[in-house]
Amino acid sequence: MLKTFRGGIHPPYNKDFTKHKPVERAKLPDRVIIPMSQHVGAPCEPIVKVGDLVKKGQKIGEAKAFVSAPIHASISGKVTAVEPKPHPGGGMVMSVVIESDGKDELFEGIKTPKPLAELTPDEIKNLIRESGIVGMGGAGFPTQVKLSPPPGKTIDTIIVNGAECEPYLTADHRLMVERPDDVVLGLEAIMKATGVKNGYIAIEENKPDAIEAIRKAIQAKDGIELVELATKYPQGGEKQLINAVTGREVPSGGLPMDVHVIVDNAGTCAAIANAIKTGMPLVERITTVTGTGVNEPKNLLIRVGTPFSEIIEQCGGFKGEVGKVIMGGPMMGLAQSVLDVPAVKGTSGILVLAKNDVNLSEQSPCIRCARCVDACPIHLLPTTLGKFAERGMWTEAEEYHALDCIECGCCAYVCAAHIPLTQLIRLAKNHIVASKKK
Amino acid sequence: MGEFKFITTSSPHIHSGESVQKIMFNVAGALLLPTAAGIYFFGMRALVLVIITTLAAVLTEAIFQKLRGKPITVWDGSAMVTGILLALNLPPGLPLWMAVVGAAIAISLGKQVYGGLGMNPFNPALIGRVFLMITFPVQMTTWINPVDGTTGATPLQIMKMQGVSTDYVKLFLGNIGGSLGETSALMIILGGLYLLYKGYIEWRIPGFYLGAVAILSVILGRDPIFELLSGGLMLGAFFMATDMVTSPISRLGKIIFGIGAGIFTVIIRFYGGYPEGVSFSILLMNAFTPVINRYTVPRIYGEVKVR
Ligand code: SF4
Ligand code: SF4
Numbered sequence: 001m002l003k004t005f006r007g008g009i010h011p012p013y014n015k016d017f018t019k020h021k022p023v024e025r026a027k028l029p030d031r032v033i034i035p036m037s038q039h040v041g042a043p044c045e046p047i048v049k050v051g052d053l054v055k056k057g058q059k060i061g062e063a064k065a066f067v068s069a070p071i072h073a074s075i076s077g078k079v080t081a082v083e084p085k086p087h088p089g090g091g092m093v094m095s096v097v098i099e100s101d102g103k104d105e106l107f108e109g110i111k112t113p114k115p116l117a118e119l120t121p122d123e124i125k126n127l128i129r130e131s132g133i134v135g136m137g138g139a140g141f142p143t144q145v146k147l148s149p150p151p152g153k154t155i156d157t158i159i160v161n162g163a164e165c166e167p168y169l170t171a172d173h174r175l176m177v178e179r180p181d182d183v184v185l186g187l188e189a190i191m192k193a194t195g196v197k198n199g200y201i202a203i204e205e206n207k208p209d210a211i212e213a214i215r216k217a218i219q220a221k222d223g224i225e226l227v228e229l230a231t232k233y234p235q236g237g238e239k240q241l242i243n244a245v246t247g248r249e250v251p252s253g254g255l256p257m258d259v260h261v262i263v264d265n266a267g268t269c270a271a272i273a274n275a276i277k278t279g280m281p282l283v284e285r286i287t288t289v290t291g292t293g294v295n296e297p298k299n300l301l302i303r304v305g306t307p308f309s310e311i312i313e314q315c316g317g318f319k320g321e322v323g324k325v326i327m328g329g330p331m332m333g334l335a336q337s338v339l340d341v342p343a344v345k346g347t348s349g350i351l352v353l354a355k356n357d358v359n360l361s362e363q364s365p366c367i368r369c370a371r372c373v374d375a376c377p378i379h380l381l382p383t384t385l386g387k388f389a390e391r392g393m394w395t396e397a398e399e400y401h402a403l404d405c406i407e408c409g410c411c412a413y414v415c416a417a418h419i420p421l422t423q424l425i426r427l428a429k430n431h432i433v434a435s436k437k438k
Numbered sequence: 439m440g441e442f443k444f445i446t447t448s449s450p451h452i453h454s455g456e457s458v459q460k461i462m463f464n465v466a467g468a469l470l471l472p473t474a475a476g477i478y479f480f481g482m483r484a485l486v487l488v489i490i491t492t493l494a495a496v497l498t499e500a501i502f503q504k505l506r507g508k509p510i511t512v513w514d515g516s517a518m519v520t521g522i523l524l525a526l527n528l529p530p531g532l533p534l535w536m537a538v539v540g541a542a543i544a545i546s547l548g549k550q551v552y553g554g555l556g557m558n559p560f561n562p563a564l565i566g567r568v569f570l571m572i573t574f575p576v577q578m579t580t581w582i583n584p585v586d587g588t589t590g591a592t593p594l595q596i597m598k599m600q601g602v603s604t605d606y607v608k609l610f611l612g613n614i615g616g617s618l619g620e621t622s623a624l625m626i627i628l629g630g631l632y633l634l635y636k637g638y639i640e641w642r643i644p645g646f647y648l649g650a651v652a653i654l655s656v657i658l659g660r661d662p663i664f665e666l667l668s669g670g671l672m673l674g675a676f677f678m679a680t681d682m683v684t685s686p687i688s689r690l691g692k693i694i695f696g697i698g699a700g701i702f703t704v705i706i707r708f709y710g711g712y713p714e715g716v717s718f719s720i721l722l723m724n725a726f727t728p729v730i731n732r733y734t735v736p737r738i739y740g741e742v743k744v745r
Contacts, residue, residue, distance in 0.1 A: 012452075167452070243739070250740050323444070324445050326451055335444065336446070337446050351451075353452075358447075359451070360447075361453070364511070364514060365556035366556050367461070367555060370682065370687040373687050378739045381735060384731075404738055404739070409450030413452065413454050415453075416458050416460075416461055417458055417556075420447075423448045
């Protein structure tokens with residue numbers, strides 16, 4: 001039996017654009033824009049200034065707070081600006097701009113660490129922190145912080161999230177097919193760092209080649225199990241995944257560690273493996289460039305900081321009239337207004353939707369069809385929450401658990417009346433959180 | 439790369455393509471099956487009645503919206519569905535002008551005064567029907583027999599007055615006296631199955647409604663098959679109790695709604711003054727819907743029992 005959760009939707013997956021395309025190395029960018037905030041938590045402080053020469057892998061942003069992750073140069077060259085720049089996550093963020101010298105020279109400080117068998121748990125955690133590794137599924141939570149639960153919280157299970165339930169995206173899929181051993185090595189490192197004996201790699205059943213590759217890679221490994229998941233969105237949502245794999249429910253307002261689980265993305269595991277094998281910090285990632293509005297959809301291995309415009313150009317540029325450029329998938333991604341934003345550590349995909357594919361239908365009154373209720377993976381009442389939000393009834397919205405909404409977009413996707421439910425609920429959440437801070 | 443103006447509305451960026459109009463037209467499509475049965479058994483007269491009632495409903499909606507200076511939304515198909523449903527609930531021989539009055543009342547008093555689509559607490563078609571039953575009780579209970587067109591009694595009336603049952607096959611196929619669209623259980627079930635298959639109705643309301651009537655009939659010593667197949671129960675269970683606007687949104691709520699409607703139907707049929715109680719039962723449960731919604735908020739993911 002395939003494992004899954006209750007609720008959710010079956011959108012068209014549209015993964016055929018790129019799912020059979022091997023990962024291609026993108027060409028060296030002429031210029032990278034590296035934001036000092038690519039993670040949840042405190043932004044980094046730039047430790048280089050205009051005119052400095054930097055090399056690939058050199059630290060350029062220092063993480064001072066516990067919840068943070070340092071940032072490294074992704075190419076070699078000269079720092080030409082240290083100033084706020086547009087960020088794909090919205091707004092302006094302090095960024096370091098590096099003009100390439102075309103040499104792509106490696107920073108001398110990069111040394112290959114000891115093999116995993118010889119590393120202590122603390123050394124592993126330190127390596128993960130110093131390599132600037134964050135959750136690569138998009139959220140960007142510093143990985144090392146996750147692996148260091150506060151006293152009193154015990155962890156007994158690690159789940160590698162290979163669900164990749166967002167339509168269109170295939171970055172994790174290709175990674176698991178092409179580098180299954182790295183995913184497994186990353187998981188082993190996490191297990192060793194946390195002293196946990198139970199590891200799962202969970203993959204949606206629509207990726208049979210990835211399942212096969214991982215199955216082979218774990219054959220001789222103890223304590224690591226493959227879990228096949230039903231193909232359903234948002235199967236890769238942390239809470240849905242934990243529920244499907246362990247049967248546990250993360251308590252409302254809580255974290256996975258409250259049910260003794262750590263979830264890490266497959267890409268994150270590969271980044272850890274890379275750090276252990278070569279000592280290289282996180283300066284590149286696989287991103288899926290796809291959609292109906294791009295000429296040659298691809299899975300590209302890109303340097304962090306490469307502008308969207310350059311990436312899209314390498315995929316044959318825009319096709320026809322473009323409606324939206326989205327960082328991430330179509331369900332939870334962020335629509336961009338400009339193309340000079342850089343790809344960051346969490347950029348799992350760049351999705352270009354042709355104008356005709358953008359849904360701009362007019363809203364009609366709610367007919368209480370309850371589609372949204374059946375689709376919500378958290379079992380909320382989106383229609384009710386939407387009405388509260390429209391009327392500014394924030395207290396009522398909170399009573400109906402607006403804060404538990406994971407903003408997966410299922411409700412708005414199915415809404416017969418085309419009500420922007422997710423957006424309304426997000427609004428309610430912002431109001432509730434703001435009123436709590438007062 | 440040229441300069442583009444990107445659309446930046448927030449996620450999700452894709453949509454299922456479902457719409458109110460699509461749902462309404464599908465419901466109307468499913469209603470064509472019982473309508474066809476009505477025409478087969480009662481002749482062209484039935485077709486005229488359906489068309490006139492539907493037109494009256496749509497026109498009333500348009501006029502009402504025009505007068506109030508609101509956008510005219512008759513193309514969403516909801517008034518059309520109300521019109522067809524009302525016609526299916528009328529005696530095939532009802533004078534046409536009465537049907538027009540019923541449709542006008544259904545849309546105006548049953549829907550628009552509350553603010554239009556989605557805001558009405560009661561099923562508009564049933565409001566129209568009940569209004570007609572109160573205003574024109576004689577015409578509303580003058581039933582014609584299929585085929586020969588003479589007047590006669592419905593199986594439920596015969597049961598109530600004389601305690602005589604009607605042949606199951608006749609009941610199932612619809613060769614009996616009664617409202618235009620409620621006679622053929624077969625066609626109603628087919629239409630209902632189509633909507634279930636398409637996901638436009640949900641099985642819990644009809645399932646628990648019919649189930650409750652059947653079980654209560656057995657307990658009270660009646661013939662459950664007769665009760666299920668006669669009167670407006672099938673039509674009500676599949677097409678009126680399932681009206682989205684006026685029924686609960688949670689799964690548990692739907693179960694309660696179905697069982698409640700079943701209990702009221704049985705009480706009215708077995709102990710009330712009327713031979714049939716489906717309309718009243720559904721309207722009663724419509725009245726309970728807000729309360730049911732309030733008390734059947736589902737347990738959310740991760741909610742701890744005691745907070
Ligand atoms: S899906 Fe849309 S129309 Fe249906 S109940 Fe939810 S909010 Fe209302
Ligand atoms: S209410 Fe929130 S969690 Fe539920 S479907 Fe909508 S966006 Fe997802």
